[in-house]
Amino acid sequence: MDNRALIDHAIAARQAAYAPYSRYAVGAAVLTAGGRTFTGCNVENASYPAGICAERTAIFKAVSEGERRIVALALAAAPQEEQPPFGSYPAPCGICLQVLSEFAAPELRVLLAKSREDYQLCTMRDLFPKRFTAADLKKEIR
Template identity: 50%
Template structure:
């Protein structure tokens, strides 16, 4: 899947966000190594700690379906009702969650304002000195 279609899928997922408290909607589209697409949105809760980010929603959906290898993710976010978007970086928890299942030196992260306007990073650039399974002797 090309970057434009992956970003489009992230915007689609953003439209399903449940954000009654922050009104900041995030969408993610995660592509597996074998080409499967998993979408996620942020889901808030009145008990804020129960809330979940879009990136982890997509990742957990994929892992729960038995998928463990990924190539890239597109992330979009902005205030509810926004017509123009800024870059929306993944939080530290999401970066760490992705590092559990992704080759941080190859996994691509697309941070998009639109289908045509986006920044591209490797996960290792966003999470230097990651704590990886290898640190546990795994």
Template identity: 45%
Template sequence: MSAVIGQVEDLISQSLEARNNSYSPYSQFRVGAALLTMDGRVFQGCNVENASYGGAICAERTAFVKAVSEGYRRFVAIAVACDYNRFITPCGICRQFMNEFGKKLEIFFVNDDRTYRQAVLEDLLPYAFGPEDLHDK
């Protein structure tokens, strides 16, 4: 059962709204994310591309960076939306980035028509390397 019951619709709306701020002149692949903190605050993020493709940042990481820069470290869920009417999942680097803040993060993949699927990060990134691996040599 979801830890964010009652907040899913708001996360969906905010992820779809965040997608409108995407800077994606090269791929035309707009992505928005809405990240829910443990205390109920939501941070939006969008993908920001760069002519030097490696300099681009995904919507999920943008949301996390905004939240962390404001002092937040504990997160419950993230919703991710794009313009396509299919469920997209976070890329590998985003999965690893999110893992830094907890394997139990709920992820909602949002279609353009507001339908969604749900997963838990540890299911998308099994056997992940994380902060706990840097302790106990």
């Protein structure tokens, strides 16, 4: 799937965000090694830690459907009232980067999108160069 198509999925997913507290709507789309696309949005809660980010929603949906390898991530985020092009490039939080590191290689293609035409392309290694993985536990994951 090309970059713009994956970004389109993330922008569409952003429309379902439930962000009444931060008013910061986030949409994510992940592409798996199996060629499937999964989307997610952020879902907030009055008890803030009980919410979940868009990236983890999309990843957990993929994993729950049997996919174990993420090969690309697109992220679109901005205040809820904003429509593309957004004001700034979004970036995954630390928890989302750690979850991604479980299912993605350092070369993961990451698209941080203001719009389908205006995005930054980077890798997992760029965003999270010192990641903690099963190798640090001296464990092999099957």
